[in-house]
Amino acid sequence: MTPALTEAAPSSYVVPPLAGRLPVARHPDALRAEQMSARWLSARAGSLAGSPDAFAAYQRQRNGLFGAFAHPQARADRLQALVDWWNLAAFIDDLSSRAPGAGHAEAGPIRLLSTLHEVWQGRTAAPDAPLAAAVADVWQRLTEDMPARQKARAGEGLKELVTGFAREVPWRRGREFPSLEKYFGLRWQSFGSDLLFTLTEFGLGLDLSDTVHGPLKEDLDALHCLAMRQAALVNDVLSLRKELEEEGFAFNSVELLRSRAGMSLQDAVNAVCALVRKYEAAYLAKRAEVARVVRGERPLLTYLDGVDHLLGGCLHFQCQTSRYHGGDAPWNPYRSRLVKVAGWPTSAPERARPNG
Structure with missing residues (x-):
């Protein structure tokens, strides 16, 4: 069991262990x-x-x-x-x-x-x-x-990415935050989720165009939603220092909780890391459910394995790169890590809280 983490020193925070049961290769x-x-x-x-x-x-x-x-x-x-x-x-x-x-x-x-x-x-x-x-x-x-239908899906995914980025602009300009659920909706688009999953199946040599619009659509939509939330929250935690040091502001879930819920920096980091574990567990449970349903369908089982590795690989790379951690890279995702933020105020400024 991970011990409780207390508020870190000013302009710093502690990231609890992030790695769970997802495979890495x-x-x-x-x-x-x-x-x-x-x-x-x-x-x-x-x-x-x-x-x-x-x-x-x-x-x-x-x-x-x-x-x-x-x-x-x-x-x-x-x-x-x-x-x-x-x-x-x-x-x-x-x-x-x-x-x-x-x-x-x-x-x-x-x-x-x-x-x-x-x-x-x-x-x-x-x-x-x-x-x-x-x-x-x-x-x-x-x-x-790409087969024609998969290419069309990739194009729609790209369009969603553009739309999501555009929808985030007013929030970023105003340094404001929506509700957490609305934030997840924005991140689904700006994270390029539809495109990400389409490229994952493409890389594996699969075309699941019939499946994603077939009887399993509801289950796969739920699986993808949980996967995206886990991946987006991991990115929020690991990219936080980079955004704060470069821009003095981060449009992500940590700063959202500080702004809307009045949390301290450390409490917000802890809360988001708890959500990472929650959505990873929910994803794995849904993945097991889908795997039982499709038992003998090798392409779908291959795809599920691909999404597992996608999530585990995203987390692992973001812990290794100096992009987020500078000279402190690489991180061990199985251990807690102290993060120091250079040149950033210790308390979040008051921000308007729009409805939604």
Whole structure:
């Protein structure tokens, strides 16, 4: 049993153990794919980082390994596109957080993703801006071998991602928070959940288009909802320091509980970590239920295993990368960890609390 955690020193907090019963693996071709992705991103968009030193700092985060942990069982011929997609997504996220001007950081990625969605639908010519061209390149590689219905689902997932990002903008600009349930709804979209699960099945060489709209739809929707909540909350906890140090604000569940429930920083971190454990347990219970129903259906069992590894891999990578932990990386997710936040006030400012 984990001992109770008390309030940490000012401008710091303790993260309880996060790892549970989810499996963790790394794709056998991880290092090769990471190196190829680093070269690809450098050639396509490295100049946008601002300076060679800034891009080198980004590369040291080793974001090219994320896809190898999230999709450890992906087919060899599909791994590289997945690795490049998530590496580029992290790069875009960093660019948006450094964009000048309050309220403008979100606009670039929204325009970029909207442009890509138009390209995918054939409404515009391929973009010639370096970042948009990079996204269009990796999207083409991801979808060129997809069956038509799966490709349509991926496109709808991308549209949801753009919509979710846009819906978060007013909250971020106002530094305000919705209710926790409404927050989960926003995160479902901005986390790219539909796209994430579609890419997971694609990486495994599966097309579950019939299944996700068939008799198991309700069960799979519930499974995906629980998985997303676990993954989003893990990201909220592990990315918290990075957001607070870079932007002085984090639109995530920890700050939501501080703002709306009046919790201390440590109590909010503890509460979110408790929710991580809650949703992991609920996901595993629902997964076991679905597995009993589909007993002999090998594609679905393979997919369930893929989602298990997706969740475990996301957590493990985020504990390893200097992206979130700087010189304190890597973390052991089975142990508590003290986190110090540089240059951040010890108490959250008063914020308006909109309805919802």
